[in-house]
Amino acid sequence: MAGLAWEVATVAALRDETPHVKTLSLDVAGWSGHRPGQHVDIRLTAEDGYQAQRSYSIASAPSVESRIELTIERVAGGEVSPFLHDEVAVGDRFEVRGPIGGYFVWDGGSTDPLLLVAGGSGVVPLMAIVRHRAAVGSSAPCTLLFSSRTPADIIYGAELETLAARNDGLRVVHTLTREQPEGWTGYSRRIDAQMLQDVLGTASGSANVFVCGPTPLVEVAATSLVSLGLPSSRVRTERFGPSGG
């Protein structure tokens, strides 16, 4: 079987999502398409041949041909993400290969309710699902429970608001753990079992759940969901730690 080849990616656009998070739109000539939830490897090469590789989740829905978007958090002191944030300009090129992963994916075929649980930049692969759901007109009811530190840290905030306003079954529930705007009536604590029970409502048994975020959030969310009666096989997790670089 042929392996996953390295393809040339050209930076087509850059977009600031929050003060610490940036989206890179990449044109990839030989891109074979992806499934929502998958990721790619990227490879940067220095003049002397030194290379660094990292894995990043794909943020875009598969509907756009030859174009993928990666949303990347700047990890202070990291080797790759500060370079992508501070140095990379439109027209720059590096290598990507993928798509990678086949478990943490949602293709849009199921109409079972979706529960997406995100912490910080863990929202990225879940956004691919949200965007794909909208693009294909899926009737699967979908709740995104999204934990951010402050209002300024909410990734994709405006787009999520627009998508939720279509009233097509997408509900976005924010929790802000460190700082809330004046008059905030939403959640203001870390995700816990009670919050999950609230948002899950009666959908528990048949929901497809995707959880992505830092390890403590994933541990609490996944364990709570199992204790609320969801089968383990319905709870898919993806994690990132502080070492993403």
Next chain:
Amino acid sequence: MSERLVTRGFVGRRGLPERGNRTPPGQYLTTDFPVLSAGPTPHTPLDKWSLRVEGLVAQPVEWSWAQFNALPSREYVVDISCVTKWTKLDMRWHGVSVDTLLGAVDLDPKAAFVIAYCDGGYTTNLPISDVVNDQAFVAYGYDGAALAPEHGGPARLVVPGRYFWKSAKWIRGLRIVEKDVPGFWEGFGYHNRGDQWLEERYSGD
């Protein structure tokens, strides 16, 4: 690619030179211990826990938690590489050699592969030749303490010579088979063998 694509302005941060030869290609060194798993962390009570060796053996063997802890064990200090690119040096584990486990059974002459299976349904496949001669152990301690559940506790397989997905968390048994069967990630496009020094990340690498 035949011609190297240089990314404008990228210099990178090189590893410490004396550690360079311990970092497999495409990996970077980390000092923390990231957690990756595909589903919820199982929390099996120790009185319900056991470890089995079964399949192509004359007589399957099963150890309770107490019996498993009474097996000969030792400290292992090894470098670990995860396919997600991190490498962590000198990880200090405590566990039981797979040689000890396999030594408790009579292997059928046709035995060639081992399928590690786990709470939560995870599996991974390895040739027996990759896990014998102290190349693999079942760990229940890490860095002087009990192995934490999110890191695979109460016990996980550790195969330092392969990417870390082969080091199955929450292990409950080794099934000995004649023909190779892809495990969980091996069935989702990851490499069947996963040798980090050959950079065998994905199928076809």
